[in-house]
Structures are given as structure tokens and as C-alpha cells.
Amino acid sequence: MKKYILLSIVLGHFASMFAQHILSGKVTTQAGEPLPGATIYCYELSKGTFSDSDGNFELSNLPAGKITVQFSFVGYASQVQIVLMDENVKRIDVALHETALEAEEVVVSGGYNATQHQTAVKIDVLNLDEKRRKISPNIMETLSQVPGVNMISKGSGVAKPVIRGLSMNDILTLNNGVRIENYQYSDHHPLGVNEFGIEDVEIIKGPASLLYGSDAIGGVINFIREKPAPVGTLQGDYGLQLFSNSLGVVQNLGLKGASKDIFGGLRVGYVSHADYLQGGGDFVPNTRFNESSLKANIGHAGRMGTFELFYDHNRHNIGLVEEESAEEIDERGRKPDIFYQRLDNQMLSSRNRLYFNRYKLQINAAYQDNKLSHIGEANEYEVEMRLRTLTYETKLHFPSDLYTEYIFGFQGMNQWNDNLNDRATKLLPDAVMQNYSLFGLLQRTFFSKLKVQGGIRYDYRSLSTQAVGDPAVVDLFRPALDKSYDSFSGSIGATLDLNESLLFRSNIAAAFRNPNLAELTSNGQHEERFEIGDASLRPENAYEVDASLHLHKENYTLDLAGFYNSIRDYIFISPTGDESAGGVPIYQYRQGDAYLYGGEFAFHIHPVNLSWLHFQTDFSSVIGKQRNGDYLPFIPAHQLNAEIRAEKNEMAFLQDAFVSISTNTAFAQRNPAPNETSTSGYTIVDATIGAVLKVARVPVAWQLGVNNLFDVRYVDHLSTLKEVEYYNPGRNVVLSMKLRF
Structure with a gap:
């Protein structure tokens, strides 16, 4: 019985x-x-x-x-x-x-599937709807619309994110939840992800090591794939963008469909830009670049859960702006032939969610294969490297009710860096890197108004390299290295719904970043400088407290946020004042204690009696200093943005018609780091009109805009072309069209 x-x-x-x-x-x-x-x-x-x-x-x-x-x-x-x-x-x-105002979005980067207002960590969402975003040659310029987000740029083809003053190695970039590993720690290399097939970009402001480990000490940018087609449908779209300033052409074509349980999609894209024109009309030699990409996915959703497989392939050819290239290139062109870099990135990833009654198990894995080549004179390879990365994670969601969530997880990463074909320059040694971590997360809601989130994480990392060079040539020899690091990190925060319209959020976090391969082992010329690493560098440790207030009424929203971030053993590169035997300035990686503080303010109003009008403005500020009183490098100037927009849902034969005028003001940066110079302020004006027009019953969304309307000749404080005395792009007329079928 x-x-x-x-x-x-x-x-x-x-x-x-x-x-x-x-x-x-x-x-x-x-x-x-x-x-x-x-x-x-x-x-x-x-x-x-x-x-x-x-x-x-x-x-x-x-x-x-x-x-x-x-x-x-x-x-x-x-x-x-x-x-x-x-x-x-x-x-x-x-x-x-x-x-008339945008509502809060569901976010997935905070560890839980929740709305923006339910996360203790500040997460901004930028929707890449063609109606509301700035059309630009690079995705980072679009992201810099978010208060507190800026970019370090080297022309239009290379741009890196800056979040609240931290950049490069301190910002982690994710492709649909997978950390991007493609030699991203250099300001000469592109971001490694484009906007094709991306629906939203989620931005975590502040330390996120609890969720993502090392490199998330300053924040996270997660590019979220477009949603699958609704069940029982087949959808497609074609997009075209034309840019007058760089003679740019951007095209992409996508198809996706879904049955009851199976869904999938395919997207191809191509980008081509010539040398851009700086304010005033002169072209900047070798800022040309092109890119081709392929993205595919397939998945199954059923009673047991969801199983998804993604494949991404990107190939970049990007001109390098150097003294040598400026001397040899005297005509404007589109195809990089000399002094350029080639990056070939492939990623295969699998994301799976399994349901066992009230348990949920996430099992994710990804493999990346990235090849980097530097070409000097025509067909002359100076550098050729390959980085292979295997990442994997498991998260177990324990049984919970509507007010609690408990998660335990494991993450791992294995990397192999190899120099190919015995090229003359070896920027980095052959190396093997391994990282393993355990973490636990807890979320609990009290009284239906107070949500508390917290967790703790442990990481272990090992790194071993092979010797590079001849021991007899001391200045260029790099001995073999065998290092290991371990770190704890954690955070605790809360959101409090003071009433239906007012929300208060606060978070305290401890985060870390291990020194990377370049910082530990560099000993050679990289573009316009000779870089020297330091094998004795210690991990960075950050301790940040931040708080924010959000007010949401029927016709306006207001956001106010502030933060203070103290970093022990902050790692940075700075000039030594010496030159190499070849006359190239020598830069060395150093570290010291530092702190950053600042905040953001944003206001968006839709007047009650003017249903067609929107006005929004935001201001962001950050100060970054070393404990010895010196200012930190790559700290953006104070920024003030404003936009006024008129919209009409129906206007004759047009739908969703709009016109907008926006301004971006960067104040003068008078607090440069020791290796920087001061930068004057500037104001840029953009204007855009757009609408949806049906052609043979097919809706076509078009947009005509002018960026830098008055062709202002300016240089941004975070532009690395400032060193070679080139300015940012001048006036740029942009035509964008997207049809859905």
C-alpha cells in the first residue's frame, strides 16, 4: 500500500x-x-x-x-x-x-526580471525606437543621451562608454547578457557590438560586481536582443541610413517568426563610412571604417522552459589616426588600406531556463573567438592575436512567493590569448586565464512598499603567461608570469514607494576589478605611445553609496540621483616624461587611491493642455580625483541636454509625425589629469523630423535630421583625437528609413 x-x-x-x-x-x-x-x-x-x-x-x-x-x-x-x-x-x-509619457520598462540586468522601479540598483533603459533616438554613425553616441553616460572616442569608428566618470576596464559590456571579451581594454578598439537587432540597452550606473564579477566596478551596459515574433506570425524589416558628413551607408535586413513552441530569426547588416569632416569642412585622415555582421537565433519555449541558441559574427576594418597615416593619406577615402586594424569576432551562446515545479534553473554558456590584426603599410601585418573565451553560469531560483526571491549561482570563465604567425610586435604574451565565482541573491518585499535586495559573491582568478622576447634585451623582455587573485563583493539596497507617484532608492555596494593582461604585461609600442605594465599591480576595490528619487505624475516625471565612489588601488595609465629609443612617449600603468562623486537630474514634461508637445532636459556632473589631489583622466565635463518635441498621431496621410530640436552643452573642463589639457565648452544643436508613411500598404518609418546644425568646430574632452589636434565631426545630414513587412 x-x-x-x-x-x-x-x-x-x-x-x-x-x-x-x-x-x-x-x-x-x-x-x-x-x-x-x-x-x-x-x-x-x-x-x-x-x-x-x-x-x-x-x-x-x-x-x-x-x-x-x-x-x-x-x-x-x-x-x-x-x-x-x-x-x-x-x-x-x-x-x-x-x-503621453514613457512608462517604466522591464529590466533583466539587475539579477531579477523586474521593472526599473523595483530594482535597488539604478538601471536606465534606452529604447532604440527609430522615432526617439539620435541616429549616429556609432551606437555609443546614441547611448550618451542617457544622463551620466559619455563616450571616449577616436573618430566615428571607435567609441568606448564612460559611466559616472569610470571607463575602459571598469565598465563591463554585455551582448544579450554575455560579457564581451575582445581586447576591449584599449581605447583604440571598438565596442564590439552594433545596434542591428537590438531593441533595448540597459545601463547599470555604479558597481555591479555582485552580479557580474570583475570589470563591472563602474557599471554595466547590456545590449538586449529584439523580442521574438508573436506566436503564429512571420515578420521582417529593412533599414537604411545615409550620412552626409562621412558619406556613410548603413543597411540591415531582418526576418523572424514563431510557431506555438519554436521561434527564430536571422539578421544581416553592412556599414561603410569614409573619412569624416570636422567642423569647418576639413577631412580627418584615416577615420574611415566598415563593418559587416550576421546574427541568427533559434529557440524553443514549452512546459519545461525555454531553450535558445544565438550566433553573432562581426568583422571590422577601422582606420588608425596616427602621424604616419596623416602624412601618407592626402585624399579622402572609404576603404582602409594602410595603418588600420581588423577585428573578426564570433560568438556562439546558449541561454536556457528550466522549470521544475516551483524551482527555476538557468543554464547559460557562450564561446567567443576574436582575432585582432594591426596592418601598417599595405598588407604588412604588425600585430596578429587571437583571444578565445568560454563563459558559463548556472543560477538556481528557489521556490518563492510574490514577495520573495532567493537565487544561488555559479559563474566561470576560461580564456586563451595567442600570438599568431610570429609577427614582429607582440603587444600581449601568450596567456591562460581562469575565473570562478559563487554568489547568492535575496529579494524581499515588506508591507507592499519596501523592497530590499542584497547579496554576496566570492571570486577566484588565476593567470599564467609565457615569456616574451630575448632575456639579453632587458628593455623588451617580459618574463613568464603566474598570478592569482581572490575577492569578495556584495551589495545591499532598497526601494521605497513613498506613495503611488514617489519612489526612493538607495544602494551600498562593494566591488572589485582584477588587473588585466595589458596592465600586468605591456612592454612595447601601442599606436602613438610606448606602454609599460606592472606585474605587481593589485586588484581595485570600490565602495559606493548612491541614492535616487523618482517622481512620476500624469504629465511629468522627475529624477534626481547622487553617488559617492571610493576606489582603493585605482589603476590608470599616465606619461612618465621619457621617450623610447624610437622617440615615442613612454606611458606606464600605475595605481593609487581615488574617489568620484556627482549626480544626475532629469525632467520630462508633457503639458496637459498641449497634448502634442514634449519637453525634457537633464544635467549630469562628476568629479574624479586621486587622494594625492591630482584629477583622474577621462573625466567628462558637466553636461546639460535639452529637447523640445512636437508629435501628431494622425496628420493627413502621415502617422506618428514629429519634429524635434535638441541641444547638447558640455561645459569647459578645467580640471584635467596630469597627462591631459583643459578643454573649452561647446553647444551642439540637432534638428529632426520624421513620420510613418504607407507605401503600397507597407508602413515606412522615415527620419530626416541634421546633427551639429551650425557646423560648430569643437573638440570633446574625451576625444583621443585631441592629442593629434583634430576636431569632432561637423554638420551631418542624416536620412533614415525603416520598413516593416
């Missing part, structure tokens, strides 16, 4: 796991009128659908457990529901209310 009882319990357990779970309901307005065509999307399952003509919807073949569902419709505030699928059929009726 006992055997039969036990067998019944086991069979019942498995039956609940594999039972058909259905989520259904109706989407209406506040007045109860149905909203046909509303989007219903489940983030954990990469699965979505539309409401029918009566506002009804149904998502079937769902697993048991807790899922996050977003309901959205154009012109209405999105609504996010946490649903506990503990019944075979669950019904949710949702009433959306009209709004």
Missing part, C-alpha cells in the same frame, strides 16, 4: 510539472473598452502574443512557477504583472490607462 501511495505522489509531482498551463485574459482601457492588438509578452519564456478584436488573449504551453508578463499598447502606460502559475488555467484582466 505504501508503494502505491509513494508512486501516486511521484506521478502527481511529474504530472504537475508537465501539465498544460494556460494564461488568458482581456486587455481593456480604464473605461472597459477592449484594446485589440495589445502586446502581451513573457520575458522568462521569450514568448508573446497579441490581443484579438475583443481584447482577449491566450498564452499556452507555459511552465509552472513565477513568470513576469508585460502588457503594452501604443499611447498607454505599460503594465507589468508577476504571475504565479500554480493552476492549469490562470486568468488576468488588465486595464491600461492613456499616457
Whole structure:
């Protein structure tokens, strides 16, 4: 008898796991009128659908457990529901209310699937909707619209993020949740990800080592893939952008479809830019670049969970702006032939979520293969390296209710750096690097208003290199290195809903960053300087406290945030004042204690009686200093941005028509680091018009804009072309078109 009882319990357990779970309901307005065509999307399952003509919807073949569902419709505030699928059929009726302002988004970079206002860590979301973003030759210029985010640029082809004054090695970039490893710690190399097939960009401001380990000491930028097609649909789009300043052409074509359980997509893109024109009209030699890319994905979503496979391939050819190239290039061109770098990046990644009753298990893995070549004279390879990276992680979500979440995880990374074909210059030695970590996260909601989040993490890293050079040539010899590091990190924070409109957020975090291969082993010429590493460098350790206030009313929003970040053993590179035997300035990696502080302010208003008008402005400021009183390098100037926009949903034969004028003001930077010079302030004006026009029943979104309308001749404090006395791009007329079919 006992055997039969036990067998019944086991069979019942498995039956609940594999039972058909259905989520259904109706989407209406506040007045109860149905909203046909509303989007219903489940983030954990990469699965979505539309409401029918009566506002009804149904998502079937769902697993048991807790899922996050977003309901959205154009012109209405999105609504996010946490649903506990503990019944075979669950019904949710949702009433959306009209709004002229963007609502909060669901974010996935904070460790939990939650809305922006439910995370203790400050996360900004930039939606790459063609109507609302600045069209630019590089994605980082678009991201710098977010307060507190800037970019270090070397022309239009190379740009690196700066978040609250920290950059390069202290900012971690993710491609759909996978850390990008492609020699990213040099300001000469591109970001490594483009905007093709990207729907949102999530930006964590401040330390995020608890979630991502080393290199997230200053923040994280996560490029989120576009959502799969709704169940039962096949969708496609083609995009074209033309740029007058750099004679640029950008094209991309995408297709995606989904059946009941299977979904997938394919996207190809091509970018080509000639040397750009600086303010005043002169071209900057060798700022030309081109890129080709291929992205594909396939997935399955069912009762057991979601299984997804992604493949990305990017190939860049980017001109290097150096004294040698400026001397030899006297005509404007498009194709890099001499003094350029070639990067060939491939990534294969798998993301999987398995549901076991009320347990959820995430198993993710990725393999990256990156090749870097520096070409001097035509077909003369000076540097050729290959970096292979294997990353993997497992996260176990324990059974929880609507108010709690417990997560335990493991992450690992193995890397191999190799010099290829015995080139004359070996910037970095052959090396093997390994990293392993354990972490735990806890989230708890009290009184329905106070949400507390916290966690702790342990990391261990080892690094071993081979000797480079002849021991008899002391100045160029690099001995073999064998190092190991371990670190603890953690954070605790809370969000408090003071009332329906006012939210307070605060977080305290401890983070770390291990010294990388370049900082430990460099000993040779890299572009315009001779770089020397230091094998005795210690890990950076940061301790930051930040707080923010968010006010959201029917017709306006206000955000105010402040932070203080203290960093022990901050690593930076600075000139020694000496020159190499070849007459190249010598730079050396150093470290010392430092601190940064500042904040951001943002205000967006939509006047009640002027339904077509929007106005928004923001201000950001950061100060970065060493403990000895010197200022830190690459600290952006204070920034003030403003935009006024008029919109009309229907205007004759046009839909979603708009016109906007925006300004970007950078104040003078009078606090340069010892290796920098002061920079004058500037104001840039952009103007844009756009609309959706149906051509043969196919909607075509077009946009015509002018960046740097008055052709201002300026240089940004974070432009590395300042060293060679070149200015930022001048006037740029941009035409963008996107059709969906």
C-alpha cells in the first residue's frame, strides 16, 4: 500500500510539472473598452502574443512557477504583472490607462526580471525606437543621451562608454547578457557590438560586481536582443541610413517568426563610412571604417522552459589616426588600406531556463573567438592575436512567493590569448586565464512598499603567461608570469514607494576589478605611445553609496540621483616624461587611491493642455580625483541636454509625425589629469523630423535630421583625437528609413 501511495505522489509531482498551463485574459482601457492588438509578452519564456478584436488573449504551453508578463499598447502606460502559475488555467484582466509619457520598462540586468522601479540598483533603459533616438554613425553616441553616460572616442569608428566618470576596464559590456571579451581594454578598439537587432540597452550606473564579477566596478551596459515574433506570425524589416558628413551607408535586413513552441530569426547588416569632416569642412585622415555582421537565433519555449541558441559574427576594418597615416593619406577615402586594424569576432551562446515545479534553473554558456590584426603599410601585418573565451553560469531560483526571491549561482570563465604567425610586435604574451565565482541573491518585499535586495559573491582568478622576447634585451623582455587573485563583493539596497507617484532608492555596494593582461604585461609600442605594465599591480576595490528619487505624475516625471565612489588601488595609465629609443612617449600603468562623486537630474514634461508637445532636459556632473589631489583622466565635463518635441498621431496621410530640436552643452573642463589639457565648452544643436508613411500598404518609418546644425568646430574632452589636434565631426545630414513587412 505504501508503494502505491509513494508512486501516486511521484506521478502527481511529474504530472504537475508537465501539465498544460494556460494564461488568458482581456486587455481593456480604464473605461472597459477592449484594446485589440495589445502586446502581451513573457520575458522568462521569450514568448508573446497579441490581443484579438475583443481584447482577449491566450498564452499556452507555459511552465509552472513565477513568470513576469508585460502588457503594452501604443499611447498607454505599460503594465507589468508577476504571475504565479500554480493552476492549469490562470486568468488576468488588465486595464491600461492613456499616457503621453514613457512608462517604466522591464529590466533583466539587475539579477531579477523586474521593472526599473523595483530594482535597488539604478538601471536606465534606452529604447532604440527609430522615432526617439539620435541616429549616429556609432551606437555609443546614441547611448550618451542617457544622463551620466559619455563616450571616449577616436573618430566615428571607435567609441568606448564612460559611466559616472569610470571607463575602459571598469565598465563591463554585455551582448544579450554575455560579457564581451575582445581586447576591449584599449581605447583604440571598438565596442564590439552594433545596434542591428537590438531593441533595448540597459545601463547599470555604479558597481555591479555582485552580479557580474570583475570589470563591472563602474557599471554595466547590456545590449538586449529584439523580442521574438508573436506566436503564429512571420515578420521582417529593412533599414537604411545615409550620412552626409562621412558619406556613410548603413543597411540591415531582418526576418523572424514563431510557431506555438519554436521561434527564430536571422539578421544581416553592412556599414561603410569614409573619412569624416570636422567642423569647418576639413577631412580627418584615416577615420574611415566598415563593418559587416550576421546574427541568427533559434529557440524553443514549452512546459519545461525555454531553450535558445544565438550566433553573432562581426568583422571590422577601422582606420588608425596616427602621424604616419596623416602624412601618407592626402585624399579622402572609404576603404582602409594602410595603418588600420581588423577585428573578426564570433560568438556562439546558449541561454536556457528550466522549470521544475516551483524551482527555476538557468543554464547559460557562450564561446567567443576574436582575432585582432594591426596592418601598417599595405598588407604588412604588425600585430596578429587571437583571444578565445568560454563563459558559463548556472543560477538556481528557489521556490518563492510574490514577495520573495532567493537565487544561488555559479559563474566561470576560461580564456586563451595567442600570438599568431610570429609577427614582429607582440603587444600581449601568450596567456591562460581562469575565473570562478559563487554568489547568492535575496529579494524581499515588506508591507507592499519596501523592497530590499542584497547579496554576496566570492571570486577566484588565476593567470599564467609565457615569456616574451630575448632575456639579453632587458628593455623588451617580459618574463613568464603566474598570478592569482581572490575577492569578495556584495551589495545591499532598497526601494521605497513613498506613495503611488514617489519612489526612493538607495544602494551600498562593494566591488572589485582584477588587473588585466595589458596592465600586468605591456612592454612595447601601442599606436602613438610606448606602454609599460606592472606585474605587481593589485586588484581595485570600490565602495559606493548612491541614492535616487523618482517622481512620476500624469504629465511629468522627475529624477534626481547622487553617488559617492571610493576606489582603493585605482589603476590608470599616465606619461612618465621619457621617450623610447624610437622617440615615442613612454606611458606606464600605475595605481593609487581615488574617489568620484556627482549626480544626475532629469525632467520630462508633457503639458496637459498641449497634448502634442514634449519637453525634457537633464544635467549630469562628476568629479574624479586621486587622494594625492591630482584629477583622474577621462573625466567628462558637466553636461546639460535639452529637447523640445512636437508629435501628431494622425496628420493627413502621415502617422506618428514629429519634429524635434535638441541641444547638447558640455561645459569647459578645467580640471584635467596630469597627462591631459583643459578643454573649452561647446553647444551642439540637432534638428529632426520624421513620420510613418504607407507605401503600397507597407508602413515606412522615415527620419530626416541634421546633427551639429551650425557646423560648430569643437573638440570633446574625451576625444583621443585631441592629442593629434583634430576636431569632432561637423554638420551631418542624416536620412533614415525603416520598413516593416
